[in-house]
Amino acid sequence: MVLKIGALSLPSTIIQSPMAACTDLPFRLIAREKGLAFSFLEMVSAQALVRDNRKTRKLLLSSPQDKPLGAQLLGCDPAIMGEAAAIIEDMGFDLLDLNLGCPVRKVTGNGEGSALLKDPNKAEEVFRAVRNAVKKIPVTVKMRKGFSDPSGDEAVELARRAESSGLSAVTVHGRTQAQMYSGSADYEAIGRVKAAVSIPVIGNGDVVDSEGALRLKSVSGCDGIMIGRAGLGNPWVYRNLHNAMTGASEPEYVPTVAERRDTLLRHLDLEVELLGERQAALNLRRIVVWYTAGLPHNKNLRVGVCRTTDVRAIRAMIEEYFNQLPSDVPAPCAPVLLSE
Ligand SMILES: Cc1cc2nc3c(=O)[nH]c(=O)nc-3n(C[C@H](O)[C@H](O)[C@H](O)COP(=O)(O)O)c2cc1C
Incomplete structure (x- = not known):
């Protein structure tokens, strides 16, 4: 098609x-x-x-x-x-x-x-x-x-x-x-x-x-x-x-918690590589919200990322947050219904 x-x-x-x-x-x-x-x-x-x-x-x-x-x-x-x-x-x-x-x-x-x-x-x-x-x-x-x-x-x-x-x-x-x-x-x-x-x-x-x-x-x-x-x-x-x-017969793909973490970290790396550390840190304030939508206890991470422009600190916060969750369980993504 x-x-x-x-x-x-x-x-x-x-x-x-x-x-x-x-x-x-x-x-x-x-x-x-x-x-x-x-x-x-x-x-x-x-x-x-x-x-x-x-x-x-x-x-x-x-x-x-x-x-x-x-x-x-x-x-x-x-x-x-x-x-x-x-x-x-x-x-x-x-x-x-x-x-x-x-x-x-x-x-x-x-x-x-x-x-x-x-x-x-x-x-x-x-x-x-x-x-x-x-x-x-x-x-x-x-x-x-x-x-x-x-x-x-x-x-x-x-x-x-x-x-x-x-x-x-x-x-x-x-x-x-x-x-x-x-x-x-x-x-x-x-x-x-x-x-x-x-x-x-x-x-x-x-x-x-x-x-x-x-x-x-x-x-x-x-x-x-x-x-x-x-x-x-x-x-x-x-x-x-x-x-x-x-009409493909493949079942709907649901990422695991670990895949959502890894994809978020890759997104972070690309932001740093392509847009520079400062812009990446600012953008991560939004991006972290997207990748943690529907996951439990995400508030501290979201608030923490908004308080720094240090990319290494942001990476550490993301890793720490995901380490508390069981990594191999399927974690369906929740839609992020922003407005312009
Ligand atoms: C944060 C945000 C930024 C948007 N920026 C644009 C834009 O630059 N150009 C555009 O045509 N539509 C823009 N839109 C509208 C979306 O492209 C889309 O038409 C709208 O969100 C409805 O589709 P959806 O329900 O699949 O999100 C924006 C929407 C949002 C929420």
Whole structure:
């Protein structure tokens, strides 16, 4: 089973979503080691990229093993989006996605992210400017199902315009901007988008296990499934979902406590190697929460990691914490339901 997006052919229909401050290079390398076929890195501001902002360039850090990889641009000025898109293509990314989903006020207040759902003419100008600026790689768009209208009409309208502007796929997160992360994702609205266009539609929202992935597929008929939060601290999820979607007979893989410890320590090592000790220590404040979700007595470890920037101390705290637990028992990962 493959997911074809423009000229890009992916061996799995399960892909990782862009997530700010989460889907960095160490995260993606670990996910790929455990079976992820395609990942996004987090959104970057088109304006900042065009200005060659140093922090923005850092967010685009990748490596030869980190492929195929999609970048995502945030912005609403067609000329700047076009300019930034050409930079992304020149940097060697395999796909470019446009962010029409970000619900945070700071972003929508500038007319960016999900605010473009309310301005389909402007959105279409952005689609066309980007499509014209990019020569080879597929361009896709990720949107919410609407701004405040829960019907899904806004997503249907924008998906049609994306298709007629030459975009190669659309992803729909089945919530409105107004909902932020409350309620549950509406898979019927994703199905309405699927029925309205011929380009691939990728469904997104609340999938944390095989049952959820199969339900999203059967309700919406979507071509691919994008996983967001379920990948945090659970790099085993991609293979499990891929197996479910392909009807493989392999049982669901559940890591042991020791595997969760070892994967967390490897994540720590990669953070240090690729981002430096200080950044690694700060990032570990989040990462430790992901890998210890659902495990007992994790509070002291989480608090301890927040109190230091010494990577050696963090490693020792992680080892000490896991040493108290029986290492060979299966420890199902619990979803980390953050909001942006
Ligand atoms: C911390 C956080 C950061 C996110 N950053 C982005 C982003 O950079 N670009 C984007 O399109 N969506 C972003 N999202 C939205 C997710 O990609 C995804 O659409 C959403 O979480 C719903 O999917 P899920 O229920 O599988 O997590 C973010 C979500 C969270 C929780």
